[in-house]
Amino acid sequence: MATEFLSAVRREFLSSIERQSIFSYLQKNRRLDGRGLLEMRPLKLIPNYIEKAEGSCLAILGKTKVVAGVKASVGSPYPDTPNQGAFIVNMETMPIASPSFELGPPNESGIEFARVVDRAIRSAEFIDLEKLCIEPGKSVYIVFIDLYPLDDNGNILDAAFYAAVGALLTTKIPKAEIVDDKPILNYEETTPLPLKMERLPIQLTYAKILDKIILDPTNQEELIIDFKLTVAVMDNNVVGIQKSGRGAADINDILLIMEDIKSKAPRIKENVLKQVRGIK
Amino acid sequence: MKPSKEEVAELLRKGLRIDGRKMHDLRPIRMEVGVVERAEGSALVSMGKTRVLCVVRGPVECVPSHMADPERAILDVAYRMATFSTDERKSPSPSRREIELSKIIREALEPALLLGEYPRMMIRVYCLVLQADGGTRTASINAASLALAYAGIPMQDLVASVAVGYYDGKILVDLNAAEDDLCADIPMAMMPAYNKITLLQADHIFPIDKIREILDVGRKAINQIYELQKKTLKSKYAEIAKTTGANVGE
Numbered sequence: 001m002a003t004e005f006l007s008a009v010r011r012e013f014l015s016s017i018e019r020q021s022i023f024s025y026l027q028k029n030r031r032l033d034g035r036g037l038l039e040m041r042p043l044k045l046i047p048n049y050i051e052k053a054e055g056s057c058l059a060i061l062g063k064t065k066v067v068a069g070v071k072a073s074v075g076s077p078y079p080d081t082p083n084q085g086a087f088i089v090n091m092e093t094m095p096i097a098s099p100s101f102e103l104g105p106p107n108e109s110g111i112e113f114a115r116v117v118d119r120a121i122r123s124a125e126f127i128d129l130e131k132l133c134i135e136p137g138k139s140v141y142i143v144f145i146d147l148y149p150l151d152d153n154g155n156i157l158d159a160a161f162y163a164a165v166g167a168l169l170t171t172k173i174p175k176a177e178i179v180d181d182k183p184i185l186n187y188e189e190t191t192p193l194p195l196k197m198e199r200l201p202i203q204l205t206y207a208k209i210l211d212k213i214i215l216d217p218t219n220q221e222e223l224i225i226d227f228k229l230t231v232a233v234m235d236n237n238v239v240g241i242q243k244s245g246r247g248a249a250d251i252n253d254i255l256l257i258m259e260d261i262k263s264k265a266p267r268i269k270e271n272v273l274k275q276v277r278g279i280k
Numbered sequence: 281m282k283p284s285k286e287e288v289a290e291l292l293r294k295g296l297r298i299d300g301r302k303m304h305d306l307r308p309i310r311m312e313v314g315v316v317e318r319a320e321g322s323a324l325v326s327m328g329k330t331r332v333l334c335v336v337r338g339p340v341e342c343v344p345s346h347m348a349d350p351e352r353a354i355l356d357v358a359y360r361m362a363t364f365s366t367d368e369r370k371s372p373s374p375s376r377r378e379i380e381l382s383k384i385i386r387e388a389l390e391p392a393l394l395l396g397e398y399p400r401m402m403i404r405v406y407c408l409v410l411q412a413d414g415g416t417r418t419a420s421i422n423a424a425s426l427a428l429a430y431a432g433i434p435m436q437d438l439v440a441s442v443a444v445g446y447y448d449g450k451i452l453v454d455l456n457a458a459e460d461d462l463c464a465d466i467p468m469a470m471m472p473a474y475n476k477i478t479l480l481q482a483d484h485i486f487p488i489d490k491i492r493e494i495l496d497v498g499r500k501a502i503n504q505i506y507e508l509q510k511k512t513l514k515s516k517y518a519e520i521a522k523t524t525g526a527n528v529g530e
Contacts (some may be wrong), residue, residue, distance in 0.1 A: 036458035108383045111376045123484050170485035227387075229480070233488060242464070244383070246390035251495050258491050 012100055014223045022221060028219070032274025033062075033218065038260055040204070040216040043162060043268070045275040047170045052236030052239040055193065057164035057276065061216065063153035065097075068163035071195070072173045074134065074183045075142040085132020087143040089118035091160060098219075100151035113148065113157050116242045117164050117203075121145075123239035124201035131194035134176045139183045141173060154218035157230055161203040162272060167187050168193060169276045186192060200272070201239050203232040206257045208247065215255055216222065229257055233265050288458045292447050292481065297459070299328070303452045306442070306501055311422070311512040313416045313430040321431025325423035327457055329413035334423035334489040336431040337465070339401035353398035357386035359420055381417050388421050388441065388469040388479035394434040403433060403442075414457040415443045421469050426509055440505040441469035441476055444498040446486040451494055452500045472506040 014022075022032050029037055041062030049058035055070035077084060093101040094112035099275035101107070108115075119128065125138075132141040145167065147160045176183045207217040207225040217225060224245025232240035243249065283298050291298055301307070307328030316322035321336035325406075342348035359382045363370050385407065395403070405428070421441035429435060438499035445452040445463035455465060464486040467477035486494070520526075 009316065106376075112380045115376060115380050119483055122477055124441050138336060155433055213473050234485070236463075236483055236488050237485045238488050238491065241480055243477070243480040246387055248391035248471060248474070248478045250476060251492075251499075254477065254480065255492060258488050262488050 009187065011098070011237075012098075012223060014220060018220060019093075019224055020044045022224065023210060026210055027167040029212065031213070032220065036040045037212055038215045040264075040268075043271065043275075045162060045247070045272065047166055047276045054173055054190075055161050055167045056165025057167070057195075058150075059159045059166060061155060061159040062153060062161070062218070063151060064159045064212050065157060066159040066163045067148050067150055068160070068167040069148075069264070070171045071144045071146070072171075072185070073142050073144070073178060074139050074185060077133070077137065077140040082118045082137035083133045084129040085127075085140040085143065086129070086147060086269070087118075087121070087127055087175055089114045089121070089145045089147070091117075091149070093149060096151075097149035097156070100152075101149075112242070112244065113160055116157060116162050116171070116230055116240065117145075118241040119242075120161065120201045120203050121164065121196075124199045124232070124234040126165075126195060126199050126201060126234075128194035128196050132173075134183050135178070141162040143171075143173075152219060154220070154222050155205050155216050158203055158205050158216065161232075165200065165272060166276045168195060169273075176276060199234055200269060201234045202261070202268050202272075203230060203240070203266075204264065205230040205247075206260070207251065208253060213260075215260070229254070231257060231261050233261055236262065283458050285390060285458075285462055285478040288303045288462055289447070292450060292452070292459070292462070295450060297452065300420065301439060302379060303450060306454045306504060307456065309505065309508055311426060311508055313426050313512055319427075319431075319522075321427040321429070321433070321511050323423040323426035323430065325419050325426070327415055327422075327454060330409070330415050331408055331411040331413055331417040332409050332416060332417050332423045333512060334405065334407045336403065336405050336424070336427040336433065336487045338431075339433070340404070341400040341514055342400055342402040345419070346403075346498060348400040348441055351393035352529075353401040355386050355393065355395065355403050355405065357382050357389070357405045357406045357424070359385055359409070359417070361412060361416070364436070365409045365412040365443045377488065380418075382483065384419060384479060385420055389424055389428065389439055391433045391476065392425070392437050392439045392471050393428065393476045394436060397434050403428075409489040412457070414455045415467075417441070417479075418443050418454075418469070420492065422505060422509065429509075429513055437471035437473045439469050439471055439511050440502045440509060441479060442498055442505060443467040443496050446484075446490060446494060451490070451497050453497060458473050466494055466498070467503070470494070470499060470502045472499075474502055503517050 053069035092112040169195035174185040175189040227245035413422035462486035
């Protein structure tokens, strides 16, 4: 039975007056919150938000908030990659962020969001997994990237992505020491998580309402969209695509979105690095 | 003998594939509908060694009832892999991947279905991967679309699906598992009569500027699958007509 993973009860509604306002603004190529169609809400990143974590970041996209925390542990490598560490992305969707979320086992959108963030970081090869090997074939670092949406005002997926990237950029992993043939983590001595900075991916989520493509949908807009398309890029390459929602896309929608993200990605990358690391 | 990554890569660089196909060739496809007696709709689809059985039940009353939508029927899709479908035994409990794919397959089918015809009801789709050799989500969509049509669920079009791959500047179609490990994998699904895309995902890495060509190659392969789906349904109806003496025309 798949219903157990569906996103619980539909508790969110859009009054017909809100719906009509969104539509009439869109017809004038405007958004209810004053934005243009392809305009992203301001992205604010607060690095090192949680001192206890090896790395952390609070991402604020408009009013949407997601916090990411990174923890490291030691484990066995996967048999097919004995020289590589591993990372695992997980999202906990709690009713804190939205009335649509329930406690209990992870729901399908939480699982989907975590897997989409995971694929972008993995496909871009942003984390240098080979440097996370402690003893080949025996022990490696396992890096957990855990995402907690705190306030869902739309497009949790992009906020989660930037929280994850921001947290990785701040992560310092404890040194692994072999004691009695067993690796032990020494939290007194840390080194920055090995990242391939030139491979930092950028992700944007677009949606279609009426016949308009919009960027970074709000929670109100999300209730009436045809489909969403989340795209991750690294330089001039695609490192992830995910279509979601019950509508269908035209080929031209996809091409328009690809052109738009290509033009926006360099500036967003600069903004992320500046906010997290103070790099200009 | 399983081919190594290097062998697959070397062939692909020469524009060749381990199973002898050309870059834009589909694997041999077999489609059959009405294979499960105790279900309103069913289909068995093989694409190469990948084999998926799909069953449709309903429309039935929505359970649990609080999930019911007063405007349309709910589509409930479960995608599962049989424990023996892979090289290593797969645990029978649903993985995160299976839960994500269930959602993705549902959203690939929903645009084609006239769910507004059945408010407060539920239509259930079960996809069981019997053997996995790449392209299990796309084979599931092809099978589900056939099973829904065979069950008589009102649809505006069939949905046909294929995975497009990209490797070393080359675009290939309908990846098997060995190619899937190596190439960028871009699964897509369309309602061919409307030229609309209902599923699009991408994994690994490919140049942004290749997207137009990738979508175009995918669309052509999808049209071939679409023709096979229509042929499968028509010949089944003709067969039923023969046994019942009804006249279904062409």
